[in-house]
Amino acid sequence: MKLIYQNMLSFLIVILTTLGIILYSVTSTSTTWEYNRTYQDLEGYASNLEKIALKTDPTTGRMHNITGENIQVVEQVLSNRNVQFAIFSPNNQQVYPAPPAGKQLGLKKSYWEKLKHGKTIRNIQSTGNTEGNPNLKGKSDISYVYVLMPWFQNGKLVAVVWAGSDVSQLQTNIGQINNRLYIALLISLLAAIILSFLLSRYQVNRINRLRSATKKVANNDFSVHIESKNRDELDDLADDFNSMVKSLEASDTEIKRQEQRRKEFMADASHEMRTPLTTINGLLEGLAYDAIPEESKGQSIELMRNETNRLIRLVNENLDYEKIRTNQITLAKRVFDANTPLADIVSQLQQKAEDSDDKLNLETPEEHLNTFADYDRFVQVMFNIIQNSIQFTDHGEITVNGYRAEDRHASVFKVQDTGVGMSEDQVKNIWDRYYKADPSRKNRKYGESGLGLSIVHQLVENHGGEIKVKSKLDQGTTFTVLFFDEGYEHKVVHE
Secondary structure (H helix, E strand, O other): OOHHHHHHHHHHHHHHHHHHHHHHHHHHHHHHHHHHHHHHHHHHHHHHHHHHHOOEOOOOOOEOOOOHHHHHHHHHHOHHHOEEEEEEOOOOOEEEOOOOOOOOOOOOHHHHHHHHOOOOEEEEEOOOOOOOOOOOOOOOOOOEEEEEEEEEEOOEEEEEEEEEEEHHHHHHHHHHHHHHHHHHHHHHHHHHHHHHHHHHHHHHHHHHHHHHHHHHHHOOOOOOOOOOOOOOHHHHHHHHHHHHHHHHHHHHHHHHHHHHHHHHHHHHHHHHHHHHHHHHHHHHHHHHOOOOOHHHHHHHHHHHHHHHHHHHHHHHHHHHHHHHHOOOOOOOEEEEEOHHHHHHHHHHHHHHHHHOOOEEEEEOOOOOOEEEEEHHHHHHHHHHHHHHHHHOOOOOEEEEEEEEEHHHOEEEEEEEEOOOOOOHHHHHHOOOOOOOOOOOOOOOOOOOOOOHHHHHHHHHHHOOOEEEEEEEOOOEEEEEEEEEOOOOOOOOOOO
16 A cells, blocks of 8 residues: 555544544533433423412412413413423322323332432433323323422422423434534545645655655765755654765765775886886896896896885885774884984985985974884884975975974974975875875885875874874975873864
């Protein structure tokens, strides 16, 4: 069964149940109200008749005896209500209307006992049933709603009046009320069917929007957006769906970007490995066929060693990155003076800086520059950053600065260059694996894999430190690294 019909059925069941309860309550209440109103009217007529019958003549001091003719007059006045009366004597004998000759009519003993105690009796005389409630007019095919009311004079029971009304009028009134209720029920049912259909279709249409959007997303269309007014759970679902689409779109973009990066890396790695392998193969063939002069063999062997080391470095960087990324390395953090390793790094890279006509400066405090980190990994981080600055700086200046930031409980290291710089997009991607900000600038002596800064970023994060980069095209780049003191790794405050 389709959802729209399920919703309609649910709505109709609820509405019909509610209408049924209301209909039963109203009909029951209206029937009870009509009977009570009739009983009250009959009691009123009987009470008025009592006032007339028991009224004392002020001149003679005698009580009026109401005659059958007078009662008939009253019945004629109330003929439109089909009201009739009967009078019973104190000894339970019917005196009006006069019973058939030779018969004595009276009320049931159980009724009479209640009446003697001053209780008024309400009842219905069913068709053909005259037991204890005589049909005073001899019409056994008529039902009556009646009351029995005792009359007392000076505390003594003097008579009992029976006041009854033809039940057909009462049933007519109740029937009219019920007919109106049934018509209202029918109209309500029709309205309920229409409204349940409209509401169900509205809800199903909202779900169909989600279905349609889901199909588009399944076909890699991430431009889908479902409007939400934050009214109910379906709107919450729409919000979640929109968030999911954004997440999928970001993931898809990242997957495509990583795939493109992988292709670039495979091309770069193939190129980088093919060149030294070609060189080594050529030199080996030259040596094998004695095509290399004797005086050049030593130079050829040295060249093969350099190319072999280059291949080893490419492989080691990949292996090292995977170990760092998957936390397979153990950091042996301790406090040491960073002045010494920084001076060694600058000394090692001085020649590379001079090859690019760069000036490499080191600015650190004369006193100890206490740093809490893994010594070897600290050297690796700083070496890669400084080497990267040299790679992208020609005829410029690289300044390495180290100092303590006591307010942040950290050692701060800045590497600033006046090189080519980077755009905003390049800065965003600089930590990505195999990313090269400027692929055309390949220094084959170092930095050829595009892994150096990825390794740096991962190592700093593993230390619980911070690394930031600021750069502008043709204005240079500044790397800032913070190593926090012991116990402060998780209290990083971003500037």
